[in-house]
Each structure stands twice: as C-alpha cells, then as structure tokens.
Amino acid sequence: MIDSVAIDSNTTSNKDRAQAAGPRRTRRVRMTGAERREQLLDIGRTLFAERGFEGTSVEEIAAKAGVSKPVVYEHFGGKEGLYAVVVDREMRQLLDMVTGALTAGHPRELLEQAAFALLDYIETYTDGFRILVRDSPVAQSTGTFASLISDIATQVEDILGLEFKARGFDAKLAPLYAQALVGMVALTGQWWLDVRKPKKAEVAAHLVNLAWHGLDGLEPKPRLVGHRRA
Amino acid sequence: MIDSVAIDSNTTSNKDRAQAAGPRRTRRVRMTGAERREQLLDIGRTLFAERGFEGTSVEEIAAKAGVSKPVVYEHFGGKEGLYAVVVDREMRQLLDMVTGALTAGHPRELLEQAAFALLDYIETYTDGFRILVRDSPVAQSTGTFASLISDIATQVEDILGLEFKARGFDAKLAPLYAQALVGMVALTGQWWLDVRKPKKAEVAAHLVNLAWHGLDGLEPKPRLVGHRRA
DNA sequence: TGCCATACTTACGAAGCCGTAGGTTACGGA
DNA sequence: TCCGTAACCTACGGCTTCGTAAGTATGGCA
Numbered sequence: 001m002i003d004s005v006a007i008d009s010n011t012t013s014n015k016d017r018a019q020a021a022g023p024r025r026t027r028r029v030r031m032t033g034a035e036r037r038e039q040l041l042d043i044g045r046t047l048f049a050e051r052g053f054e055g056t057s058v059e060e061i062a063a064k065a066g067v068s069k070p071v072v073y074e075h076f077g078g079k080e081g082l083y084a085v086v087v088d089r090e091m092r093q094l095l096d097m098v099t100g101a102l103t104a105g106h107p108r109e110l111l112e113q114a115a116f117a118l119l120d121y122i123e124t125y126t127d128g129f130r131i132l133v134r135d136s137p138v139a140q141s142t143g144t145f146a147s148l149i150s151d152i153a154t155q156v157e158d159i160l161g162l163e164f165k166a167r168g169f170d171a172k173l174a175p176l177y178a179q180a181l182v183g184m185v186a187l188t189g190q191w192w193l194d195v196r197k198p199k200k201a202e203v204a205a206h207l208v209n210l211a212w213h214g215l216d217g218l219e220p221k222p223r224l225v226g227h228r229r230a
Numbered sequence: 231m232i233d234s235v236a237i238d239s240n241t242t243s244n245k246d247r248a249q250a251a252g253p254r255r256t257r258r259v260r261m262t263g264a265e266r267r268e269q270l271l272d273i274g275r276t277l278f279a280e281r282g283f284e285g286t287s288v289e290e291i292a293a294k295a296g297v298s299k300p301v302v303y304e305h306f307g308g309k310e311g312l313y314a315v316v317v318d319r320e321m322r323q324l325l326d327m328v329t330g331a332l333t334a335g336h337p338r339e340l341l342e343q344a345a346f347a348l349l350d351y352i353e354t355y356t357d358g359f360r361i362l363v364r365d366s367p368v369a370q371s372t373g374t375f376a377s378l379i380s381d382i383a384t385q386v387e388d389i390l391g392l393e394f395k396a397r398g399f400d401a402k403l404a405p406l407y408a409q410a411l412v413g414m415v416a417l418t419g420q421w422w423l424d425v426r427k428p429k430k431a432e433v434a435a436h437l438v439n440l441a442w443h444g445l446d447g448l449e450p451k452p453r454l455v456g457h458r459r460a
Numbered sequence: 461t462g463c464c465a466t467a468c469t470t471a472c473g474a475a476g477c478c479g480t481a482g483g484t485t486a487c488g489g490a
Numbered sequence: 491t492c493c494g495t496a497a498c499c500t501a502c503g504g505c506t507t508c509g510t511a512a513g514t515a516t517g518g519c520a
Binding site: 260287288289299300303308309 | 507511515516517
C-alpha cells in the first residue's frame with residue numbers, strides 16, 4: 001500500500017536536477033546525502049505524528065521518500081535512530097522557544113510570553129507537537145512529553161519560587177502551581193489544534209486572564225500587554 | 231519470554247478449587263466464562279497501561295492469565311475487542327465520577343468537587359487513567375482521552391456558560407476556559423501520579439485556589455470549603 | 461455411570477516488519 | 491574518457507504476532 005509517489009519535496013531546494021520531462025519515464029531522483037537525510041526526517045516526522053512510532057514502518061518511510069529501506073538504515077541506523085533525531089530536534093525547538101519567552105520581565109509578562117510561545121510552537125510545528133504528546137518507543141521515562149513538560153515546568157517553578165518567597169508563600173508549592181499552569185496552557189493548546197477558533201493571541205490573552213485573575217476576577221476583554229515580536 | 235506464571239489471581243474469588251496441594255503438580259485452573267473474562271480484563275488493563283496497545287500481545291495476556299491464546303479470542307474476538315471493553319469501562323467510571331461531582335452547588339464548589347473527583351479517579355484507577363491518557367489503536371478520533379476530556383469539558387462549559395451570561399461575558403468563550411480548567415486539573419493529576427507529594431485534598435485545594443483567585447490573588451493557605459463525602 | 465456442554469489445548473498458516481549482505485548505477489573530478 | 495566513490499537497489503533471513511482449525515479434558519447432570 002504505497003500511497004504517495006517518489007518526489008515529495010519539502011527539503012527540495014535543488015530538485016530541479018530531476019527534470020520533469022526526462023527521457024521517457026520519471027528519471028530516478030538522486031539526492032545528496034544531506035538532502036536525503038533531511039527529507040527522511042521530514043517524512044518521518046509526518047508519519048510518526050499521524051501513526052505513532054510503532055504504527056510506522058521503515059518501509060513506509062522509505063517508500064514515501066521514493067527510496068528503498070536500506071537508505072534509511074544507512075542514514076539513521078534504524079527506526080529508533082530516525083525517531084530519536086526527530087524528537088530531539090522538536091524538543092530543542094520547543095524548549096528554545098519557551099525558554100526564550102521566559103527570560104525577562106514581570107511575572108505576568110512572562111506568563112503571557114510563554115503561553116504565546118507554546119501556542120506558537122503548536123501552530124508552527126504541529127506534527128512535532130503531536131509526536132511529543134504521544135509516547136515514545138518503550139518506556140516513557142525520558143524523552144517523553146511528560147519529561148519535556150517537566151523541563152518547562154521546572155523553569156516556571158523557578159520563577160514562581162522567587163515570587164512565592166517574596167510574597168511569603170510556601171515555596172515548596174511552586175512545582176504544583178507550575179505544573180498546573182503548564183498543563184493549562186498545554187492542554188488548551190492541544191484543544192486549539194483542532195478548533196483554531198479564536199486567534200492565537202486571543203487564546204493567549206484569555207489564558208493569562210484566567211491564570212492571573214482567576215475565575216473570580218476575570219476581565220471581560222483581556223488583552224496582552226506585551227508587544228509581540230512575531 | 232514468559233515472565234509470570236499461571237495463577238495470577240486478581241479476580242480470584244473462588245479460586246480455592248485449584249487446590250494448592252493437588253495430586254502432584256499445580257492442577258490446572260478452570261474458571262467459569264464470566265470469571266475468566268473478568269480476569270482477562272484485569273490483566274489486559276494492567277498490560278495496556280504499561281506497554282500501550284501495540285506493545286501488548288495477545289499471547290502475553292493469555293500467558294499471564296495462565297491460558298492459551300484462543301481463550302482470549304473466544305471472549306473478545308481479538309485484541310481490539312478486549313481493549314475496547316477496557317477503555318469503555320474506564321471512560322464510564324471516570325465520567326460517572328466527574329459528572330457526579332458536577333451536579334449541584336455554587337460554581338466554586340463544583341470546581342472543587344470536580345477537581346477532587348478527577349484526582350480521586352487517578353488515584354484509584356491509575357492503570358485506567360494511564361490507558362486513557364495514551365492513544366488508542368489507529369485513529370484518535372473517538373475513544374481517546376482527547377475526546378473524553380472534551381466530554382468532561384463540555385459539562386464544564388455549560389456551567390461556565392451560565393455564569394458568563396450572568397456576568398455579561400461572551401459566552402462563546404466558555405469552551406476555551408472550560409478546556410483550560412480541565413487541562414489544568416488533568417495534567418496536574420498526571421504529574422501528581424508520579425510525585426504523590428501533597429495529599430489529594432491539598433492538591434485539589436491549591437488547584438481551586440489558582441483557578442478561582444488567579445496568581446494575582448492567591449491565598450497562602452487555601453482550604454476546600456465543601457465537605458468531602460469520600 | 462455415562463453423556464455432553466463448556467472450558468481449554470496444541471499446532472499451524474499467513475502476514476508484516478526489522479535489519480543486512482551483496483550487488484548496481486550514476487555523478488563528478490582527473 | 492575513465493574511474494572511484496557516494497547513493498541506491500534487490501533479495502533474503504529471522505522473528506514476532508495475529509488469528510484459526512481441529513482436537514482434548516473436565517465437571518455437572520440425567
């Protein structure tokens with residue numbers, strides 16, 4: 001069941017070599033090592049996102065790339081190898097974005113920026129997010145979303161911890177609140193992935209509204225105070 | 231690689247028939263249809279929880295139950311059949327508990343009760359929760375946690391919707407806030423599953439604290455106002 | 461005591477998938 | 491134009507797993 005044909009081109013920068021009007025049938029595409037590698041990563045990401053790790057076969061990936069299995073093994077040593085690279089890149093991307101958003105400012109601004117960053121990631125790297133949300137090969141100990149989320153939550157923890165101390169609250173509770181905040185944004189993001197109803201910035205504004213004022217003191221029309229760069 | 235031996239007994243109510251001191255080696259256990267069925271469901275739940283659907287083989291389930299594969303096929307028609315029953319039961323359980331908690335009271339009490347109910351479910355039916363959190367066989371359209379979460383979120387939506395109208399807010403935003411609240415509790419629950427640090431009731435109190443007052447107006451020592459029944 | 465339904469087995473067939481051994485083609489420089 | 495190297499292929503071996511066909515034991519009941 002091969003459902004897609006050779007040239008799938010995402011990373012096709014100089015695919016022009018494969019002339020559309022070759023000498024009769026579609027000339028075989030011969031990429032450079034790096035090109036093929038990137039293409040396989042793209043395809044792998046897509047497939048892993050929609051069928052999960054176990055549900056995706058190496059043959060399928062190869063077929064969709066228009067090559068045969070050994071090519072995949074050549075580049076990544078196997079399915080797990082490819083998967084690892086995909087996940088690693090996505091984790092880096094997400095972490096960079098969120099960390100970048102959590103650098104400076106008043107706590108409320110940080111919250112805003114982080115929420116926005118996460119939604120931004122979800123929107124831009126949807127497949128990646130889907131993969132991170134799913135579970136990894138065998139154990140889920142490390143490399144899973146749970147642990148990634150924890151990484152992010154840890155950063156939030158630090159911020160909250162300071163704030164708590166300043167206010168005289170029990171700092172030991174920071175992790176709980178951090179988790180709650182991250183969870184709120186993450187699951188809302190997942191929901192938003194299907195709905196796409198309010199715009200990204202608006203969603204972020206409402207999340208901040210809820211997290212900051214609580215149901216008791218909700219503002220009718222919340223706005224993001226910070227200035228978006230993107 | 232069979233790692234466990236025959237009599238694993240969860241649903242062992244009248245297992246006494248299988249005398250420990252039989253005529254030489256462990257006499258074979260012969261259950262009634264209903265008994266075996268329940269046992270297989272128990273074992274299936276456990277295995278699915280720790281290895282996921284694809285990672286669990288029918289043979290493994292059968293082996294752990296001390297029977298051979300065809301028995302499983304006899305009862306459930308296949309792996310998917312068994313899985314479906316397990317998931318269905320868990321969803322019912324969770325939904326019942328949460329729905330029961332969302333029946334009457336002031337919004338804030340509802341929030342409290344619902345949060346507590348979810349944590350309660352997670353604590354009592356940990357394996358079930360793990361299964362619901364994972365993803366189902368093929369598509370994730372229906373039967374997944376996402377959809378279950380949506381079911382719950384829908385109920386929260388109704389409550390919020392009323393409240394919003396009463397306060398003159400845009401009721402179209404109720405889904406977003408519902409999702410955020412449910413997400414907050416759900417992911418915190420998942421985190422709590424590993425940590426178990428503060429007690430259930432305390433976690434619930436803090437979640438309510440956050441959801442109700444927001445970071446801005448957090449109370450240092452929140453308490454649940456409602457009276458727990460369980 | 462002997463029958464028969466029900467619980468349970470052993471033994472395969474077929475399929476899918478991972479991973480590899482060994483051979484083939486094309487590109488680009490000398 | 492020739493050659494080496496990088497890119498790629500065909501063809502298996504081996505393993506796991508699903509699912510089924512056909513037969514065996516066991517225990518209650520006439």
